[in-house]
Amino acid sequence: MIYEQLINPKSIVVVGASDNILKPGGSVLHNLATGTFDKDLYVVNARGGSIQGIKAYVSIEEIPGTDLAIISVPANQCLQTVEYLAKEKGVKAFIVFSAGFSEESEDGAKLEKELVDIVNKAGAIMIGPNCSGFFNTKHQSIFTRPVPNLDPQGVDIISSSGGTITYIIESAMRIGLRFNSAWSIGNAAQVGVEDILEFLDNEFDPKSSPKIKLLYLEKIADPDRFLNHSASLIRKGCKIAAIKSGSSSSGSRAASSHTGAIASSDSAVEALFRKAGIIRCYSREELANVAAVLTLKEIKGRNLVIITQAGGPAVILTDALSKGNIDVPEMDKELAAELKGHLLPGAAVSNPIDIIGTGTGEHMAICIDFCEKRFKEIDGIAVIYGNPGVSNVAEAYEILDQKIRTCRLPIYPILPSVIAASQEMDNFVKKGHVNFTDEYALANALSKVVSWTPPSVGKMEDIKIDIPRIRNIIDNAPDGYIDSDTIRELFDAAGIPQVQELVTNDKDKAINFANKIGYPIVAKCVGPVHKSDVGGVVLNIRSDNHLALEFDRLMKIPAATEVMIQPMLSGQELFVGAKYESKYGHIVLCGLGGIFVEILKDVASGLAPLSFNEASSMIRSLRAYKIIQGTRGQKGLNEKLFTEIIVRLSILLRFATEIKEMDINPLLANEEKVIAVDARIRIEKLQVIP
Amino acid sequence: MIYEQLINPKSIVVVGASDNILKPGGSVLHNLATGTFDKDLYVVNARGGSIQGIKAYVSIEEIPGTDLAIISVPANQCLQTVEYLAKEKGVKAFIVFSAGFSEESEDGAKLEKELVDIVNKAGAIMIGPNCSGFFNTKHQSIFTRPVPNLDPQGVDIISSSGGTITYIIESAMRIGLRFNSAWSIGNAAQVGVEDILEFLDNEFDPKSSPKIKLLYLEKIADPDRFLNHSASLIRKGCKIAAIKSGSSSSGSRAASSHTGAIASSDSAVEALFRKAGIIRCYSREELANVAAVLTLKEIKGRNLVIITQAGGPAVILTDALSKGNIDVPEMDKELAAELKGHLLPGAAVSNPIDIIGTGTGEHMAICIDFCEKRFKEIDGIAVIYGNPGVSNVAEAYEILDQKIRTCRLPIYPILPSVIAASQEMDNFVKKGHVNFTDEYALANALSKVVSWTPPSVGKMEDIKIDIPRIRNIIDNAPDGYIDSDTIRELFDAAGIPQVQELVTNDKDKAINFANKIGYPIVAKCVGPVHKSDVGGVVLNIRSDNHLALEFDRLMKIPAATEVMIQPMLSGQELFVGAKYESKYGHIVLCGLGGIFVEILKDVASGLAPLSFNEASSMIRSLRAYKIIQGTRGQKGLNEKLFTEIIVRLSILLRFATEIKEMDINPLLANEEKVIAVDARIRIEKLQVIP
Structure with missing residues (x-):
């Protein structure tokens, strides 16, 4: 719906133009007249005469047919102006600066709706209202500066x-x-x-x-x-x-x-x-x-070499990169010694490579070439070169200009002398380069870029899930929170692993089941609402004797009807949940369970259905990801299985939009298994049509 | 030891001066000659003649007596130059630019040591070597630019x-x-x-x-x-x-x-x-x-009002302040309505206060005055005012200049038009003001400043700790990890609450103790190293019967000699530890226990002895502090008691420097109690004299 008349108009009219360039209608005319637009520019102002040296039409009736109209008149005059221009002057594109519409009041919102109706009826398009305009290389129909x-x-x-x-x-x-x-x-x-x-x-x-x-x-x-x-x-x-x-x-x-x-x-x-x-x-x-x-050229990995003329910023940068999971790998000793031979005495070469304050552009060039050709482990080069007063910066920046063009690796220029070398920096930038004045800001930006993951729209992972069975279960479930048997069936259909359990009032059956799943086990009384408060949960039962003892005790608790037996699982609590949000569909949330989700709110989110890549990027974006990864001292969790469960759940949800909120909390995970222990699912079928 | 001759010299000599201002000796002379120094400036260069228009002495022998010497000669000439100047010319302050000392090689380090000896013998002071110099308002003896x-x-x-x-x-x-x-x-x-x-x-x-x-x-x-x-x-x-x-x-x-x-x-x-x-x-x-x-004026609280001419930056700033725990409280509706009456149609007043793009300096002034006088809940004012092309920025910045001087609250100017209003910004800054060009950067800086805690050096909290008993225990303890009874005694002397426990091989005693402390209890076998691996830990024992059963089982485990009975405590695991670091003393560490310390490394540190304020700031700086605080849904922990334990431990350490590393892990905490459950302490008395 964006038309050529906006992008590349043959004629533009400014309605409400002014000589005062502190007014939108004056400012936009100034920008247009002094910019790249070289076709027909009309100006309307009731005073007539000339505005900023351009003949002014006293009314819109008088202008020739026009492609694009810029409207800078009070809100209450907009409608008739736009309607007239669209009908009588063939205007197909409008930019409306005027304020006083939906951003201000309900009356304004009504006016705005009428304006849109007029524009739609005319088959035209409109940017705004309450905007500052548009520019491209053809015309600068914007009232703000600088262009x-x-x-x-x-x-x-x-x-x-x-x-x-x-x-x-x-x-x-x-x-x-x-x-x-x-x-x-x-x-x-x-x-x-x-x-x-x-x-x-x-x-x-x-x-x-x-x-x-x-x-x-x-x-x-x-x-x-x-x-x-x-x-x-x-x-x-x-x-x-x-x-x-x-x-x-x-x-x-x-x-x-x-x-x-x-x-x-x-x-x-x-x-x-x-x-x-x-x-x-x-x-x-x-x-x-x-x-x-x-x-800049795309960076293909997470290893950077730093070439610097000043030690301090290189140390700051190294710290900041490390925080952003980008490495500054040490250069092999032999290689480093060879490079050192080409530099000034006092140069340091382990990475960061410090060519020292009196190091020249030539030294920088030597290092860039050397790193590009010989230092195999790196993916990008950061160059810090300022003007501490003792080097020819202009010359160095000319060399840097060449190297950025020819080096196969991306080179990130950090030119910190924003005052002492401002002229040289301006010249460098005029050649088409960017400049990072603060090394910490570069590290932060670079870390965001290397953590980028590609889009995953429109894919549904090819994974075995019993959709007809899911639909059948949902279609037969009532509104509200569904019961635990139904949850069990749903998860079964989606291939989400669940804890084994038996609910019984028969002690022998309980003991048989415990022997089948293996001790230790957990026993809970079924019936009382707050089981823990009445001593209704027993962890770590390790023998038939002990189970028999506790079974009898649990059944004596008032309101207890049965006992539930589950294996005693240990592991890290994880959390997966989802909520249905209007216009977005299911937002799937994941994180570590317990306090991580409840208090620290360390939760990542993704839109269902999720791909493996996407679920994996969710997990990796958790602040507590290190716990899932493990470290030398601590085993990690089965990340692959956690990812798969998130993907499976997201596909289940895609085919069960009646689920409005749900969570599996906890999922218990260790290095081998990830198992759903408890879950809540709320269904809502009758939807109010908006 | 810093002398008047460095701070306010009557005469300065540059040794190794040059006409080339890209050399340190040329650059410093240029800075000195064009700067504020108005006393005797001597120049030494073997060529003689004149350097940068100043008569050059061909050798240091020829110069008059001098206060401060700037040395810019090769490293190997430094020693004799400095020695001669100190002895023969009465120089008491040296600034040595020359590199090639300890930063480069072991030989260089030797040379540096000799240089320091010479300076010390002469009763002089030296900045450097390998430095870029010094400046103050009297003289600019630095070779870098800009000054x-x-x-x-x-x-x-x-x-x-x-x-x-x-x-x-x-x-x-x-x-x-x-x-x-x-x-x-x-x-x-x-x-x-x-x-x-x-x-x-x-x-x-x-x-x-x-x-x-x-x-x-x-x-x-x-x-x-x-x-x-x-x-x-x-x-x-x-x-x-x-x-x-x-x-x-x-x-x-x-x-x-x-x-x-x-x-x-x-x-x-x-x-x-x-x-x-x-x-x-x-x-x-x-x-x-x-x-x-x-x-700027000191901010006394965490509530800010934002006055802006553009909505977007105000929203960005509000988000960023919120992340930094600074509030942007909503203005009372009646008050807001009153203020709105003074502003342009379309202005928004809830806080942020948006005077809109065409809002003038006068509107800004009205808002500042109104907030200062009427909006009681605020501690500071952020003003965002750029040049979107439709307002008189110069006028607005003059008003802002006045308001910053007269308002009782600190005003933070965010002037984002670094290009369109660069001239006006320069003028504003020339009046002595600072400017934050990016609202996010201001929020971050402000958050650091409001979180500042005052120094707590030299204080020892007045808290009852039995120092003689601590010394007695330490004096009688052998090197290495001390036993659990000794730890118990130490903590007792320091007033650190510990879990009750009994170690016995007598089942009746165990049952009596369990009844004394109350079920549920925990039983562990004593003897085997990896208790859990051999089933030697039983949690949640709730009856005499069950305890008797488990007591017998535990005693049958190979290598088991006794059984330890403790109450079954539940709560959040906390961690307190310390390590002794040369020159620093004890670094006390605290955090949440388990994965928080082991994997997430979410640990705060402080130097022993700690004040309550300091320990409290450590706790508050934890990323997981919210868990200690609690939220509406979850009860917090007894933060006051946790703080006290950290303080007590830090005082214990101050009087037991033989403790080289230790930790209490876990401390179990709930809203009422914080109790040490397990601890390790390593003592090392024989210290190698450095």
């Missing part, structure tokens, strides 16, 4: 917030990023982020289209379309990094009063981004740094 | 690394920090960070001395002196923020090859900083942002 360096291979940015888009662009320009297009979607009354992603996806040409997309979002109105098009773009070779703000409860309140965003849960956003393969960021500078990493 | 804005109320910075000091200064200048002095200590052969802190401490004048100190360190040679003087400065009203790099294992290798730093464990550094009240940072930009926060 950055335009580059058809630059970044595309889409933002819910007009101020934010500018401030992100400024953070990004400062480190050398260039832009192809910027979309400030404002209230997104008609064109939303989903439409723009769809447009970029449909128009994508692997040879000519730019590859990096940045998003700033406060809401995601249509998660399905968002997911499909972002994943599709990424599969075609794009990278997308995004801030979705409003994740804290106060932040959510702030977003709601800013763009009327209705909170989706943060776990839903995390799940969506994971499935799409979007890198999530939390600040403007982080977003810019991640984008800068993405402009 | 920043000098301000007697500016920041003092001390750094192990010459390059890093410059790059930190550049990061800091960019956001508006000013400097009083910079000390690049290089190899710190004679003057180390401890000496400089001592000097600043001794000379401190509450009226005239600057208050903010920044440190970049790769080693701490004398933790005791470092601690005493930094804590003393902080008690006098200073704030210190520091990077100690080399905390990862690769980072430690990097630091060692950079400045020959011998690793102190990261927990020792954490403990030291906690005791001193130093704010720990991890990157240059973080250090600069923390320093910038410290230049």
Whole structure:
């Protein structure tokens, strides 16, 4: 639905243009007139005469037919203006700056709906209202400044917030990023982020289209379309990094009063981004740094060499990389000795390679070549080169420029002398390079990029699950929490391993079962609600005698009707759960059980159905992942089986959308087994049609 | 030991001066000659003639008597130069740029030692070698550039690394920090960070001395002196923020090859900083942002109001503050409605307060005044004001300048238009203000500052502990791991609560004891090393019958000699441990037990003896602190008692330095009790004299 008239208009009219460039209608005209647009530009202002040196039409009636109209008039004049332009002047694309719509009041929301109706009826498109506009290499119909360096291979940015888009662009320009297009979607009354992603996806040409997309979002109105098009773009070779703000409860309140965003849960956003393969960021500078990493050659592993002219920043960088699970491997001693021979006395070569303060660009070049050709274990090179006052920085940056172009490995330039070498840095950036001024920020961005996992949309793992049986069970289950036998059947159909158990009031049967499953066992009385409080749970029973003793005792507890026997399992508690969220479907959650989920909230989320890769990335993203992995001193858990259980559950859920919430808590895991011990499932079949 | 001749010299000689300002000897002369030094400046160069327009002496023999000498000659000429100048020309302060000493080789280390001997014999002081120099408001004897804005109320910075000091200064200048002095200590052969802190401490004048100190360190040679003087400065009203790099294992290798730093464990550094009240940072930009926060009025609580002209950054900031445990409380509805009446239509007022893009400096001023006077619950104000192209930024920044000076609350300016408003930002900063260009970075820095705890050096909590008895026990204990009875006695003397237990081979005694302490109980066989593997541990025994049954079984296990009876305690496992580290003393560690300490390494550290405040800050700094706190759904643990046990243990250790390592693992805790269940203590009395 995004038309040529927006992307490459033959004519543009600014309605509400002004001589005052501190007004949106003045500012946009200034940007257009001084930018790259070289076709017909019309200006409407009731005063007539000339505006910023351009002849002004006193009314819209007088202008010729036009492709794109920029509307900067009060909200109450928007409707008739847009209607007239669409009907009488053939305008097919509108950018509406005007505020006073749904972001302000209910009346405004009504007005906005009417505006959208008019635009839809005319078969036109509209960016806004309450937006700051749009620019690409053809025209700069945006009222904010600065308009950055335009580059058809630059970044595309889409933002819910007009101020934010500018401030992100400024953070990004400062480190050398260039832009192809910027979309400030404002209230997104008609064109939303989903439409723009769809447009970029449909128009994508692997040879000519730019590859990096940045998003700033406060809401995601249509998660399905968002997911499909972002994943599709990424599969075609794009990278997308995004801030979705409003994740804290106060932040959510702030977003709601800013763009009327209705909170989706943060776990839903995390799940969506994971499935799409979007890198999530939390600040403007982080977003810019991640984008800068993405402009460089792709890094294929997690080993970095650091070439530096100053020891301190290299130590800081090494610490920060290590925190982000990127290694700075030591260079083989013989190799290091050989390299040292080419450097100044005092140089250190173990990695970081310190060419020392008086080390020149030539020394840096020697190290880059040497590392590229001889240091087999590395995947990328970070170069720290500032201007401490005793080296020819301009020369060094020219050499660095060449090396970045020719080296087969990605080179990350850290040029910290933002003041003493600002001129040289500007020149370096003008050649098309990015620059990381702070090594810690680079490490953080790089760590996000190397942890990226590809999209996994549209796949369903080929895994044996009895779907007809699942449907049959669900169709026959009543609303509400389902009973434990039904849960057992469901899990059986999905291939989720469950603890063995027997419920009986016959002591001999209990003893036989205990011998069958093997001691130690657990016995619980069935009947009383709070079993533990009445001494109704006995752990670690190790003999027939002891079981007989406890069986009699348990049956004497008031309200006890039967005794449940289970094997005594030991292991780490894990947790898998899911909730159904409108527009998203099932958000599957996993983590360690007990306090990890209840208090520490260390939970990863993914959208059902999950692939093995996705479930695996969920597990690896847990803060407590080390416990699942194990360490030298402690055995890990069966991660593969845990992954499989998450995948199986997610497929079960995909075919049982009536399940509105559920959890398996705990799953008990050790290095061999992962077994569901207890579960709750709530079904809700009657759905209110929204 | 820092002399007036370094701080305020009457004459300076540059030995090894050059016309080439890319050489240290040329660069320092340039900085000196173009800086604030207005007394006698001599230059020595064997060529004679004039250097940078200053008459050059051909040898050091020819110069007049001098206070301070800057040495920029090859390492092998340093000794005789320094010796001659000290003896014949009365030089009392040396700054030695020359490299090729201990950082390079063992021969270099010998040379360095000789150099220090010469300086010491002459009763002089020396900064370096292998440093980039020193500057203050009187003279700029440093060869790196830029030399920043000098301000007697500016920041003092001390750094192990010459390059890093410059790059930190550049990061800091960019956001508006000013400097009083910079000390690049290089190899710190004679003057180390401890000496400089001592000097600043001794000379401190509450009226005239600057208050903010920044440190970049790769080693701490004398933790005791470092601690005493930094804590003393902080008690006098200073704030210190520091990077100690080399905390990862690769980072430690990097630091060692950079400045020959011998690793102190990261927990020792954490403990030291906690005791001193130093704010720990991890990157240059973080250090600069923390320093910038410290230049503003002190924030007295954790509630912030955000006044913004753009919604997005305010939402990002709100999320980030929430992550850092700083609140953005909602404004009372009536109050908000009143404020809204003063703002443009479309303004949002719940907090964040969004004056919208066209909101002016006047609107901002109205909000600041309103929040200061009427919004009782807040402790600070963040103002986000950029230049999206439609407001008079210069005017707004003039108003902001006034408000920062007059408002009783601290105001944090976030001016994000680093490109579009760079001129206006420069003007704002020139008035003496700092600026946070990224709201996320401000949130992070602010969170560090509000979490600051004051120094707790030299205090010993007044708490009943039987020191003579502790000494008596330790004096009579042999080297190695001490037995459980001795541990019991020690903890008893220190007032650390322990689990009750009985070890016996008499079944009746066991049953009597079980009845005394109350069922359920735990029985363990004594003798076999791996009790659990041979079924030697029985949990949750609930009756005489069951105990009798298990007692007989346990006694039949091969190697079992006795049975230990303990109450069956349930609760969260906690951990307290300590290790003795050379020069630091006892590092006390605490955390949650089990996987939290073994795998997640979620451990906080402090230096013995600990105050209640300090132990409490250790507990609060745990990532898993929420588990100790509890939440609505889960009861917390007895934090006060846990704190007390840590304090008691730390005092015990202070009087038992023979304990080289120990742990209590687990301590079992619930909302009422915290009880030591098991402990190991290793004593080592014969100490090798270093």
